[in-house]
Amino acid sequence: MDFITNATVKAVEHLYNATITAQDVNLQQTRKEFEGQITIVTFPFTKVSRKGPEQTGQEIGEYLQANVPEVAGFNIIKGFLNISIADSFWLNVFKGIYENENFGTLPANGKKVMVEYSSPNTNKPLHLGHVRNNLLGYSVAAILQAAGYEVIKTNLVNDRGIHICKSMLAWQLFGNGETPESAGMKGDHLVGKYYVVFDKEYKKQIDQLKEEGKTEEEAKKQAPLILQAQQMLQKWEAGDEEVIELWKTMNTWVYEGFSKTYKKLGVDFDKYYYESNTYLLGKDIIEEGLAKGVFFKKEDGSVWIDLTEDGLDQKLVLRADGTSVYITQDLGTAQLKYDDFGMNESIYVVGNEQDYHFKVLFLILQKLGKAWANGLYHLSYGMVDLPSGKMKSREGTVVDADDLIAEMERTAKEQTEALGKTGDLAEADKQHLYHIIGMGALKYFLLKVDPKKRLLFDPNESVDFQGHTGPFIQYTHARIKSVLSKIQNAGSEILLPDSLQNEERDLIILQSQFIDVISQAAKEYNPSAVANYAYELAKTYNKFYHEHSVLQAESQNLVYFRGGLSKKTAQILSKSMQMLGIEVPERM
RNA sequence: GCACUCGUAGCUCAAUUGGAUAGAGCAUCUGACUACGGAUCAGAAGGUUAGGGGUUCGACUCCCUUCGAGUGCACCA
Secondary structure (H helix, E strand, O other): OHHHHHHHHHHHHHHHOOOOOHHHOOEEEOOOOOOOOEEEEOHHHHHHHOOOHHHHHHHHHHHHHHHOOOEEEEEEEOOEEEEEEOHHHHHHHHHHHHHOOOOOOOOOOOOEEEEEOOOOEOOOOOEHHHHHHHHHHHHHHHHHHHOOOEEEEEEEEEOOOHHHHHHHHHHHHHOOOOOHHHHOOOHHHHHHHHHHHHHHHHHHHHHHHHHOOOOHHHHHHHOHHHHHHHHHHHHHHHOOHHHHHHHHHHHHHHHHHHHHHHHHHOOOOOEEEEHHHHOOOOHHHHHHHHHHOOOEEOOOOOEEEEOHHHOOOEEEEEOOOOOEOHHHHHHHHHHHHHHHHOOOEEEEEEEHHHHHHHHHHHHHHHHOOOHHHHHEEEEEEOOEEEOOEOOEOOOOEOOEHHHHHHHHHHHHHHHHHHHOOOOOOOHHHHHHHHHHHHHHHHHHHHHOOOOOOOEEOOOOOOOOOOOOOHHHHHHHHHHHHHHHOOOOOOOOOOOOOOOOOHHHHHHHHHHHOHHHHHHHHHHHOOHHHHHHHHHHHHHHHHHHHHHOOOOOOOOHHHHHHHHHHHHHHHHHHHHHHHHOOOOOOOOO
């Protein structure tokens, strides 16, 4: 729509002898209840026109109509100049879309971006919160790819630490040699079971100590189980063979479980980092920071950074005994990732409870003079809450990822069978279809919401399959495919009609916005922009479909034209959904 | 206590980044199939955008304030 903007700039120049820039021209889509497609807000021009908004709009409108061939008419309502663009223009726009087989993929921009997501702990299975993380990360990566980036997906696995030792210890003490095979459980669930066992036994010990007269705090520190877990961590760090062996065994169980869940979720990674390899990194950065005077050393030998001038606190970056803390590792890992890939941008998909941590992390790297630090971004997303409050793994109040996926597939199966349109499919195809639809509903449900916002999930209310949902869009796609299969001799050439029906025009306008939607979603790292766009397009198509017949159109040329319109809609829907990690079926 | 985030229809979410009469879906009520696929379409009803003040031609959006919710403020990760 640049030509409207430019013409408006000229109009103001010509009419009022004033110079404005393209940024002063505020274009928006005309509201449905008014005539026209594009609206110019005239208020910003009243200063230079020294006239009321209506009259200013009238004058600009007349100028545009006289000087821009595409402008077919205009009207003014309360200072809003609504422009009607000639159908020939929109038809031409559609021609461009139709002839571009790769419509919806932006050219490579030569930039490399890393998306780190998932980042699970290896002491428990994945739950709904992780699901949101995984879907967000995967989707953002897909969007950036469509926007022309080279994307590297990474997973930083938190595979060591006291929490891992807790499940190891509990298994050792109470497990009786149980394995995933003997228990008939997925490995991650088995390990998670012992994490819960640890917590239960630990609490018992605390209660007992309290009865013996200790305070809560003393009891927490002195309970034998926690002491044993700490001991185990020390042994692990010392490389104790027995502990390492147990650690490897149990981690293998967990990874087998995770890989099944990842597969179901449809997410993948180009590169794994393990904290057991990276937890000692970052010490050289501490040295560097001390040398540059960014950090300072206290008398006890601990190293700090003072961020009070930036509105933050003093922050410890290295313990007095010379060992790392969380942020030390993250400093080191950030450097490692950059050394490995040299990316221009790096996105951390991590919950908003770590907002402060990432603020500090990025600020430190900037102060250290790392040029690449400006490309770091924390994609902070809100927690998934249950009606009962927050999910807690230790207390077992979580919505388990595997259970949820199974539940979604079951519901998809019920709904699909009730409609009875796919009875003739082979059994394997049916199962695949139920999976696609169930996951489509779940993924869309989680991704249509702005990532920043917290999200409420009620396990007692099943995820919808009607209305503003994934299956609605999947259905629209399947329906188009069905219609297209019935068009005879559909050539690649289409003849454009002379004029457009309202619903046809609406469809073309929406289609033409696809590229902007991708760029915006990429810029904001926001899948919900794509999700809402896809819904809007599907809805607009369904309305078009209801008002106008494709197969019974007045002429054969019109059949082909509407077929082309449908085909492009299906492609854009498919591409949008692919950016959300959602498959679209041919039938459902 | 300090800091950050948030508060929109009964519920779940939008609102072109300061623009028109705040829009969708679900739920409720009503209508549309001897079908180009009804997982659809059309309509009704539902709002003092938490409350108050300010800036502006114009505020859900920006500023101040009160109330409410969440998160962070570990030599844990």
